[in-house]
Amino acid sequence: MEWWNIYLLYLLIAGAFVGFFAGLLGIGGGLIIVPVLITLFTAQNFPANSISHVALGTTMATILFTSISSLYAHYRHNAVQWNIVISMTPGIFLGTLMGTVLVSSLTGNTLNTIFVIFIFSVATQMLLQFRPRAMFQLPGKIGLFFAGGLIGGISSLVAIGGGLLSVSFLTMCQVKIQHAIGTAAAIGFPIALAGTIGYAANEILHPGLELPKYSLGYIYLPALACLVLTSSLTAPIGAKMTYSMKTSILKTIFIALLYCIGIKMLIDLV
Template identity: 70%
Template sequence: MEWWLIYLLTGAFVGFFAGLLGIGGGLIIVPVLISIFTAQGFPADRVIHLALGTTMATIIFTSAASLRTHHRHHAVDWQIVKNITLGIFVGTFGGAALASSMTGQLLSIIFVIFIFYAATQMLLQFRPSPIFQLPGKIGMFLVGSIIGTLSSLVAIGGGLLSVPFLTLCNVKLQHAIGTAAAIGFPIALAGTVGYIANGYLQSETLPEHSLGYVYLPALVWLVLASMLTAPLGAKLTHSTKTAILRTIFVVLLYGLGIRMLMSLI
């Protein structure tokens, strides 16, 4: 329990920026948890799996809060959510199984690539032009499977993938963001179940108080802190300082990505 304060501070920091910028905190939480779990002496070959599983579990709570807010503002297209959810479940659960079979080094490489992609997307504030229409049910299933798989491998709520897709398919930005928030909940739910189930196969090598690949002490403190600070960040969304804070967040992402890259080299 001597690490509770670090978990608490991490959750508070991530929750604030999640509320401020409307982004998930997975890309920050995972590298921090990798460092903490390594310092705590957790099995080296399972550290990133524990970090991904624990982070995915935190997204259940943050995505539920975000979903509720967007639903109140009528920004969720529930027909899209209905059509894509089955693919999300299949892809995310499968992604967790795939992650469990990967080495820690390979997972780290995938994560580093994605963190640089996410930082660059935020830096450029990339929004694709609407040039397509939404595909049918089969197409939505396939897209959901891809989004779910990638989201599970890097422990995100999927917004960095689903918002560009929905915008590309002629969905208004406000509805794309709200719908992506709703899609984040089944991603988090299926991903968490997948990491718990696959972690049980490695239960003899995992630390005490782990539920599969979800480390419960870290989960509790991260969620408590992030739920407290997210509303504070949301209140500052329209502040003139938001652009500066976004830049700081992007720099932090690049810094974490470079740090992980250097550790791999």
């Protein structure tokens, strides 16, 4: 088997794994996809100074496709508060685009450090079962604009759909948890769209980038195709299993996996 066939097989398996857990636990796949892509891109001898950037960009483009099915599912259950989505979207676009510009100016080690801190934070939050409490009133349009900008900016730095951040913010603003989750799913689409545009446009803004073949800016198209293909097939399976089995054991396994990934990346940094 040719070397490139082997890596495509790895990507197909990774996409299936990520899609399953995303559907089962409602967790975006960026936390898993980014480290996997960094490992595979390193093994393929991609330009060292752009490996982390391409991993983030490819992951964000993957979320663009997977977020559509999530958005549609919550839309069917009338769980999306569109007034919030409309008010936050301009800030999301601006913050996410600015985040992708910032990424292009950071080194791979800096990006990996930010990702390690974030992945440990998420794993610890899941382990302790932390749930934000309602503390504030939902802000007006200006407040939602700035909140969207902050959520979009952070999401672009770690290549996530913003669900964890959006749900926490909306819950603290006294939005019912079902509507918070549904609205966060809708918010994930403009985050992914703006992030994909921003990561793809880096090739135009920085024409001297050293990138692997078949890349569109920081998006590696063969990896994108593999991840989207298998994750779209396994996500519905995971979603169905949510209602037919206890997920506590699998959730514990997922948390342990996040810690293992974080530790490995930390060791590589040190």
